[in-house]
Amino acid sequence: MLTLHYLSDSRAHRIAWMLEELELEYTMKVHRRRPSGLAPRELERLHFLGKAPLLEDGDLVLAESAHIVEHLLDTRAPQLRPDPASAPEQARSHRYWLHFAEASFAPPLIMKHLFDKVRERTPSLLRPVTGIVPSMLGKAYLDDTLAKHAAFVDSHLRDREFFVGDAPSGADFMMIFPCEAAAARYGGRYSALLDYVRRVHARPAYKRARKRAGVPYMYD
Ligand SMILES: N[C@@H](CCC(=O)N[C@@H](CS)C(=O)NCC(=O)O)C(=O)O
Structure with missing residues (x-):
């Protein structure tokens, strides 16, 4: 059960x-x-x-x-x-995306989300002070990292319906969450990523x- x-x-x-x-x-x-x-x-x-x-x-x-x-x-x-014996390349790709989702893509997206929450909850008079660290970190690290990661995912999805193969796999179940977060924030810039999220959202199971x-x- x-x-x-x-x-x-x-x-x-x-x-x-x-x-x-x-x-x-x-x-x-x-x-x-x-x-x-x-x-x-x-x-x-x-x-x-x-x-x-x-x-x-x-x-x-x-x-x-x-x-x-x-x-x-x-x-x-x-x-x-995918079976590593008969489809080794697909099996490696499946494992890669399955881990990339939480290990690489989600952390900067979550950090950005938390900075937004802190800003929302800070009284407006204090915002210029409490916003200094997020804004410095954003410019120095987060924005570039996120743009690079999103562009990487977007280019992978440009000629594919799913992350690996022609049906949802473990890679998709893991990648959908950071893809949704990236699409909500930067969707206009990454059309393949945005289309992927829309395709998944249209699935009856979703x-x-x-x-x-x-x-x-x-x-x-
Ligand atoms: N890497 C973990 C992250 C788990 C996690 O942080 N979950 C969030 C929801 S997306 C949560 O439970 N947040 C509430 C809390 O931290 O109390 C996973 O993929 O399951």
Whole structure:
């Protein structure tokens, strides 16, 4: 029995999309963020870090989205992972994008998002002072890094429907979240990335996942 712990406005949506594409039976428990933005305490009863997504599979409680995606590939959908023996190049590419999503693409996007939140929550009189570090860091590092990463993803997607092969794979389930964040911020500049996000959003399985969660999603 699978139970997905889904946090509003979070990476949990990628797992919901995957479960729907696989047409697996599962229960979805929707948790709402606290006013601070943190996940509710009840997730800490399941996992020390108390972050989402979490997936219960029988007695197992799995955290970390790439770990969850790989667990589902291993146990429910081996056909979605290219075979290293017969398709070594595709298998390497699949593994690359699956890891790139959280290890390289998400961190600068999240940092930018958090800086925005700090700015929103700072009284306007203090903004010039509290904005100094984000603005210096933005100019020195974040903006260039993000532009480079987004251009890299955009060029990969220019002649492809999905990250690897001709159907959604583990790479897509991982990449959709940072792609949504990048498209929301810079969509106009990266048309292949934006088209990819639109294609995924149009998939019946993605729509089913959105309907089932029943809470707004910042990247709708
Ligand atoms: N790298 C982790 C990140 C987990 C994570 O930070 N989740 C966020 C939601 S996108 C969260 O639970 N935030 C609420 C909190 O930190 O309390 C993964 O991919 O699962």
